Amino acid sequence: MELSLKHQVGLMCVILLLPSLCSSQDSFTDSRATYYGSPDCYGNPRGACGFGEYGRTVNDGSVAAVSRLWRNGTGCGACYQARCKLEQYCDEEGTYVVVTDYGEGDRTDFVLSPRAYKKLGRNDKAAAELFKYGVVDIEYRRVPCRYEGYNIVFKVHERSKNPEYFAVVILYVNGAYDVTAVQLWQEDCQEWTEMRRVYGAVFDYANPPSGEINLRFQVSGSAGIYWVQSQNAIPSDWTAGAAYDSQVQLT
Incomplete structure (x- = not known):
């Protein structure tokens, strides 16, 4: 599900970071x-x-x-x-x-x-x-970060250009987790392929697979390192600047 620009701005303006009563670092x-x-x-x-x-x-x-x-x-x-x-x-x-x-x-x-x-x-x-x-x-x-009631969102970077170049940043990640890697699914090869960390929290992939894009990302936290897969694929007609709901959130 793509979030409209109006919805994106609304979320940004009204979501406050609510500190947890117990800290991840005492x-x-x-x-x-x-x-x-x-x-x-x-x-x-x-x-x-x-x-x-x-x-x-x-x-x-x-x-x-x-x-x-x-x-x-x-x-x-x-x-x-x-x-x-x-x-x-x-x-x-x-x-x-x-x-x-x-x-x-x-x-x-x-x-x-x-x-x-x-x-x-x-x-x-x-x-x-x-x-x-x-x-x-x-x-x-x-x-821990707290974004109550909201799923993790994939924001397609403004420099992306369908279908030649795809870059994404992951937003609204609950908890005290670091996003350490992002991968996309290659249907023809039946394997997950690493995306490059371009800078900061931006990950990219040149000549991405045609059709829907399925992503998963690796997180590191107190529970260790593990992969989290989006429950919602990014549609084939994705556009630069659009935000897509992953339908998952870390707890």
Whole structure:
């Protein structure tokens, strides 16, 4: 089932990342965080993960660029809790962010969107003081992503061209999983064929098979490494920029 552009934008605007009561990482790691400029305080649609508009608005724009946590693009889509250490200004819960970009600051692990950085503060006045600092000491931990009521979506990258070139990015992945590989089914060979990680979270394949495209992706998490197969094939008339419901979700 293809999601209409109106539906896609609607999901992006209304879905919030709901942190789990129990974290996938109990202990916090010390680091530093800064923020980047944005005309509307949201994320960057040209981020290095290749998420496009999703990377700008997911989690209500509370997103982050990372450096060490980038992990050659495997870190794209991971969710973190970060909280700063200036007691007079900082909120106890801090901010919850989705990784959508690569970025380096002054010995920082996180370059936050303005919306995410503001949430480090306990109120608007405190947040304004944090913005004056520019860089703050933080502690962070990885937490599960939560997209309640929504399946994983395959977004066909805008540079795709049917039938010569096919690229895809996987969105709305629940839990604390890394997508480590993507494969498509070759009916004539009766085998799964590896797609190339182009950059960030974008995987591609030149001269894809004709007809429907069946995908599966490999995830790595606390339960180990395993493959997840889409229950819904991408139709033969797929188009660049379209999003298709996989009809599966990780739990």
